[in-house]
Amino acid sequence: MRISTKTEDALRIVSIHEQRIDAAVALEFKDTMRVETEGGTETVVLDLSMVEFIDSSGLGAIVAAMKYLGTERKMALAGLTPTVARVFQLTRMDSVFSVFSTVDGARAELQH
Numbered sequence: 554m555r556i557s558t559k560t561e562d563a564l565r566i567v568s569i570h571e572q573r574i575d576a577a578v579a580l581e582f583k584d585t586m587r588v589e590t591e592g593g594t595e596t597v598v599l600d601l602s603m604v605e606f607i608d609s610s611g612l613g614a615i616v617a618a619m620k621y622l623g624t625e626r627k628m629a630l631a632g633l634t635p636t637v638a639r640v641f642q643l644t645r646m647d648s649v650f651s652v653f654s655t656v657d658g659a660r661a662e663l664q665h
Contacts, residue, residue, distance in 0.1 A: 602632025
């Protein structure tokens with residue numbers, strides 16, 4: 554799983570460089586997210602702009618990554634492609650996460 558991470562002030566931006574988050578990579582995704590977000594900033598922005606497809610396993614992996622952050626930290630989503638956004642809307646998970654159209658939009662709104 555190709556992921557890049559950068560920290561900017563109070564944000565940790567985790568960019569997913571894969572077209573799919575599905576059952577084939579869900580476990581690896583969770584493990585990688587755990588490592589990339591461990592002991593980090595208050596807010597994690599998950600950049601999904603390259604992800605074209607997500608299934609229920611992928612959705613579950615993102616929720617698991619959010620839960621791993623605990624109650625003191627939060628996860629926001631950015632750059633959802635139309636197909637991925639539709640999955641979040643159908644499952645109403647778009648009400649659980651703060652969703653931004655771009656990473657820049659998330660950065661502008663979330664940085665303190």
